[in-house]
Amino acid sequence: MSKVILVTGGARSGKSGFAESLCKEQNNSTAYIATSVAFDDEMKERVRKHQQNRPKEWKTYEIYKDIYKIIKEIGENHQTVILDCITLLVNNLMFADGIDVDNATEQEINELEAYIKDQVNKLIEEVRKTDLYFVMVTNEVGLGVVPSYKLGRVYCDFVGRINQMLGRLSDEVYFTVCGIPTKIKG
Numbered sequence: 001m002s003k004v005i006l007v008t009g010g011a012r013s014g015k016s017g018f019a020e021s022l023c024k025e026q027n028n029s030t031a032y033i034a035t036s037v038a039f040d041d042e043m044k045e046r047v048r049k050h051q052q053n054r055p056k057e058w059k060t061y062e063i064y065k066d067i068y069k070i071i072k073e074i075g076e077n078h079q080t081v082i083l084d085c086i087t088l089l090v091n092n093l094m095f096a097d098g099i100d101v102d103n104a105t106e107q108e109i110n111e112l113e114a115y116i117k118d119q120v121n122k123l124i125e126e127v128r129k130t131d132l133y134f135v136m137v138t139n140e141v142g143l144g145v146v147p148s149y150k151l152g153r154v155y156c157d158f159v160g161r162i163n164q165m166l167g168r169l170s171d172e173v174y175f176t177v178c179g180i181p182t183k184i185k186g
């Protein structure tokens with residue numbers, strides 16, 4: 001039976017490190033799903049350090065679209081998965097494959113959100129068919145003020161609602177503040 005865990009928190013709250021420690025405790029074959037795309041040199045350097053610092057035995061998959069399609073294969077070869085992170089998955093689906101949000105109609109925005117939710121739902125559905133210990137990292141993006149520009153508001157709405165959906169679908173949820181994780185579900 002699978003176990004699905006969601007770790008949320010602000011930027012630099014220690015959420016990725018905590019999620020990795022949960023996976024290390026499992027002490028078995030682990031896959032790392034990276035949803036980020038390194039666009040600039042600073043991000044490339046960040047990614048390089050992450051790769052250097054995680055256990056050499058972990059297998060890395062760099063993917064943000066149709067992740068559900070590789071879950072069966074991952075489930076056959078690994079027992080544990082860390083997906084870092086949901087926020088960049090939403091970001092990339094919005095910008096790489098999505099629409100010009102600033103000039104989009106309400107219907108186009110609703111369709112884009114439905115598409116991203118469908119990607120996330122299918123992912124969890126596939127995970128539930130496996131015995132994976134599946135840890136997802138996300139950002140708690142809505143703790144500040146509501147952005148004054150449309151793109152920011154749409155992004156916060158998408159991530160907030162997808163986090164709520166994942167909160168419902170996860171067996172355990174942790175909230176990380178100042179490097180301290182607190183279990184808020186399970």
Ligand SMILES: Nc1nc2c(ncn2[C@@H]2O[C@H](COP(=O)(O)OP(=O)(O)OP(=O)(O)O)[C@@H](O)[C@H]2O)c(=O)[nH]1
Nearest residue numbers: 011012013014015016017034035036047050084085
């Ligand atoms: N493409 C790619 N991205 C990676 C890889 N390893 C890590 N990342 C990305 O690095 C990001 C996490 O980096 P950080 O900015 O250091 O962490 P953070 O989540 O903001 O901060 P914390 O809350 O402290 O964890 C995630 O979005 C990952 O997708 C990799 O091998 N390839």
